[in-house]
Amino acid sequence: MTTKSKVPQIRFKGFSGEWEESKLNEKAFITMGQSPVSSSYNENSIGLPLIQGNADCKERKTSPRIFASQFTKECFINDIVMTVRAPVGYVSKSLHHACIGRGVCSIKSKEDGEFLFQFLINYENQWLKFSQGSTFTAVNSDDIKNLNLIIPNHNEQTKIGDYFQQLDKLIEQKEKKYQKLKQFKKAMLDKMFPKNGADTPEIRFKGFSSKWEEKSLSELIEYKNGKGHEDKQTLSGKYELINLNSISIDGGLKHSGKFVNETESTLNENDLVMVLSDVGHGDLLGRVALIPENNKFVLNQRVALLRPFNNIIPQFLFYNINVNQKYFKMQGAGMSQLNISKSSVESFISYIPSDLKEQQKIGNYFQKLDKQIELQQKELEKLKNIKKASLSKMFV
Numbered sequence: 001m002t003t004k005s006k007v008p009q010i011r012f013k014g015f016s017g018e019w020e021e022s023k024l025n026e027k028a029f030i031t032m033g034q035s036p037v038s039s040s041y042n043e044n045s046i047g048l049p050l051i052q053g054n055a056d057c058k059e060r061k062t063s064p065r066i067f068a069s070q071f072t073k074e075c076f077i078n079d080i081v082m083t084v085r086a087p088v089g090y091v092s093k094s095l096h097h098a099c100i101g102r103g104v105c106s107i108k109s110k111e112d113g114e115f116l117f118q119f120l121i122n123y124e125n126q127w128l129k130f131s132q133g134s135t136f137t138a139v140n141s142d143d144i145k146n147l148n149l150i151i152p153n154h155n156e157q158t159k160i161g162d163y164f165q166q167l168d169k170l171i172e173q174k175e176k177k178y179q180k181l182k183q184f185k186k187a188m189l190d191k192m193f194p195k196n197g198a199d200t201p202e203i204r205f206k207g208f209s210s211k212w213e214e215k216s217l218s219e220l221i222e223y224k225n226g227k228g229h230e231d232k233q234t235l236s237g238k239y240e241l242i243n244l245n246s247i248s249i250d251g252g253l254k255h256s257g258k259f260v261n262e263t264e265s266t267l268n269e270n271d272l273v274m275v276l277s278d279v280g281h282g283d284l285l286g287r288v289a290l291i292p293e294n295n296k297f298v299l300n301q302r303v304a305l306l307r308p309f310n311n312i313i314p315q316f317l318f319y320n321i322n323v324n325q326k327y328f329k330m331q332g333a334g335m336s337q338l339n340i341s342k343s344s345v346e347s348f349i350s351y352i353p354s355d356l357k358e359q360q361k362i363g364n365y366f367q368k369l370d371k372q373i374e375l376q377q378k379e380l381e382k383l384k385n386i387k388k389a390s391l392s393k394m395f396v
Helices: 113-130 141-145 154-192 314-323 325-331 342-346 356-394
Strands: 020-023 028-032 048-051 066-068 080-083 091-093 098-100 104-109 148-151 213-216 221-225 239-242 272-275 277-279 288-290 297-299 303-308 337-339 349-352
Touching (some): 091 113, 098 104, 113 154, 154 314, 154 356, 221 342, 272 314, 303 342, 314 325, 314 349, 314 356, 325 342
Parallel strands (some): 048 098, 239 297
Antiparallel strands (some): 048 066, 080 104, 213 349, 221 303, 272 288, 277 337
16 A cells, blocks of 8 residues: 655755645634525625625635625635535635635635645545535535645745745736637627618728628528538548537637548638537527638538638628627527528628728738637636646645
């Protein structure tokens, strides 16, 4: 039987020796939540904010939805709040002096709070082995109090806590920049395409002043339905299949993981592919993606090819269709699965600049904006991966 190492893989300079074993209740004050009477619940800010469970903890921070005028158990600002019912073990920092319900507990470190917070984040998956109950997963007070810790001295705790605190700040800053760009794009789409029956948008590039023309999609594209390839599909091959899983909610092209080695025809660069079927609320109905290169992709069934004529710039049409997705969603027919037809697609009417230069200008503008958003997203994912790797290597 092997003995678990008491030294992390990665360590700051100046620290040596094994970490020490302890129990959570020896290193922290633990308060189990207790739900107040429901008659005390209110939305009028009377009493304290109420933290009941996972729904009141968002992005590692408490986010209460209601108040309770009567309460027995409390947490305070910067306490750690941990869920004790499914999902068990999710931890957040408390931004509030709040009432805590029976779905959570509060943990106040006797040493470095940031270190313990990050330790518990790293430990989240381990709570599954302590979970009990066949219909409602939970952990009890003894499970939490007796949680085994392997921790360094206070100075090393502080060093590790400071590192993760700075990393979390970088992640938060990058997340804000990413979300800000997405919101900016949304606002510009709203202003740079006509809406509410108008024949011109609110904002236009300089040098363009003529009215936009009303066009049906059938006047702008050649439409073709995809074909079934179920008997020819492989997990690797010459041509990637474009299926219902290939198009994201924002119009990005995703890997389907399905391929074929033989086909009668392939898609061309700047073809548009459209989702014709969706389940649930139909948020993907009518979403389109642009094909990035020739002779690499094959169209599967329930996805349509829209091949632009010479009177429309593909990049402009891509944004024009996606900004008007509400139309296609309304055309959806069916019960468990919503579908749109060729006639519904071709009947879509919108206003289009007659000047191809204006179309190109708009398409280029949003493509550049999408590249900025993609860059921020990649940098954000890189930071998150750094944190994930650091958590796995800097704790025992």
